[in-house]
Amino acid sequence: MAERIIELKDVKKSYGQVYALGGVDLHVDKGEVVGLVGDNGAGKSTLIKILAGAVRPTSGQILVRGQPVTNWNAARSREAGIETVFQDRALAVQQTITRNIFMGRELTGPGGFLRVAEQEREAGKLMREIGFTSKVFSPNSIVGQLSGGERQGVAIARAIYNQSDLIILDEPTTALSLTETAKVFHFVRQARAAGRAVLFIGHNIHHVYDIAERFVVLDRGRAVLNATKAELGSAEALIKFMEDIARPAEEAGRELFAEAP
């Protein structure tokens, strides 16, 4: 069995009386692309924030490479080799590309002084590596001057620096053009070829079905499906499943029991 990078066991998160996650089990192994889908409000964002360490679960266990972790936070998550490209991209738009790529992980020499030239070189290399090269910007360009796709490129470049094991992409193709979407897909395949795992979150089921090989469906704070591409057979099967669970609870429940493998 491939190495298990991260595993969530019965993770719950409540905001006051409202349960965003009501006990979710999820795991990602090395080198696999997992597609995470679910309606708005299903708990996708909360789940991602927990994986990224930005939000702490109310209860449940997080295991990194089989080891339970304590004091889980954003810095710990990054140390564990998990990089997240957030939906809002989490960029400081008044700063240069270089400063954004090294946000929170600056290359420093003795005394905490920045290794400016090295950072610039690395940033330029990263941007070329993921195919987001362009004649119109350099590592010293201000992020605020870039287009949406280019900003996404900066966020992805930041995520692949440091040879991270798991890259979480939260709706990376939303509001991107066709060519930009193709670039993101190309990047995911590249990452997988390099032995990295990718957790791909999206609303476009066809996109997700194309790129991922295992699928997890979230519904009202629970993981209601965990199936491989072979088990599903087609994107339509996944869409049908999603439509079914969106129906009133009792009706969906009846069909679910009938279809249960």
Place this chain on the structure above:
Amino acid sequence: MTETANSTVSAKPLDANAARRAAEGRHADDSKFRRYLRDNRPAIGSLLVFVVMLAIFFVGNTAVFSQWSIYRAVLQGLPVVLFVVVPLVFVVTVGEIDLSFPATMGMSGWVFSLVVQAGYDPFIGILAAAVTGVVLGACVGGLVVYANLSSLIATLGMNFMLRGVILIKTQGLSMALPDLPDTTTYQIFSGDLYGVPVQFLWAILFVIVCSVLYNRHRFGARVHVVGDNPDAAQQMGINIKTVRMQTYIFVGLGAAFAGVFAVLINFTWYPTAGDGYLLPALASVFVGGTAPWGGVGTIVGSAIGSLTVAFIQTGVVGVGLSGFYVQFFYGLIIILSLLGHRWNQIRYR
């Protein structure tokens, strides 16, 4: 900042230079000179304001402004302002404000004076003042960062409260330190070197060190990103509370040095010490070209801004106008500078 960059974003093939640069795979933002201009436009702008103002004063009364003594007078008082303005740039860049520094100046100067009056070396007094500044900075910062109070109101409240403590304890009495000029420490920190006040050289050193800290150090980089997008900084594993606390402690430390220098210049500590610096220091930060919304700023620009603001009073009186004109010119320079910076500061979202 944007003009140069925009011209390349929308580069047309007609522009031979842009086409050549593109063909070579180089970008305008890679040009050292252009980047220098882009990164320092606010600073260059505030220098221009200062030079123009000085030229007007010079033409207005050439006889007075040809004398070194008038510049020396400004240079003597300027260091006190610089020690608070420069750390304030960090606080403003991180997206907060600190109005409590005048009271911290008074408090630290008081501790310094008490230590010196008790017969200790002034150097120990400086250390005691520095500790006071750090502790007060941490208290003020704690209210904003951990108690989640509005920085504008919480720091204003702390300013009143700390000043109140000083007034209650001293009953409004000042403290003279007539033996101070005889000490070595005084010579090192507030003597005279070829007609230049030594404290001015210390202030210049402070500005340079802080400029490096701001632009080329991890601390400065984090101050920028936290002020720019705190959520992003937090998601990238930066402890934004720590960074904000550090900036407040830094202002406390700077205010402590400012308080000490104010005593060293006058050999006297006044219970109102620091009060007069609140508005000029704040104005200097923004006249110098630091953006009020956080994420971008300039240390050197704000230092030049301090010079401009410090020169207004001397200049207006030197030109022969009555003191009643001073406030008007304060306002005029502030408004003109801010209008000028509108072209330098484009807020990206």
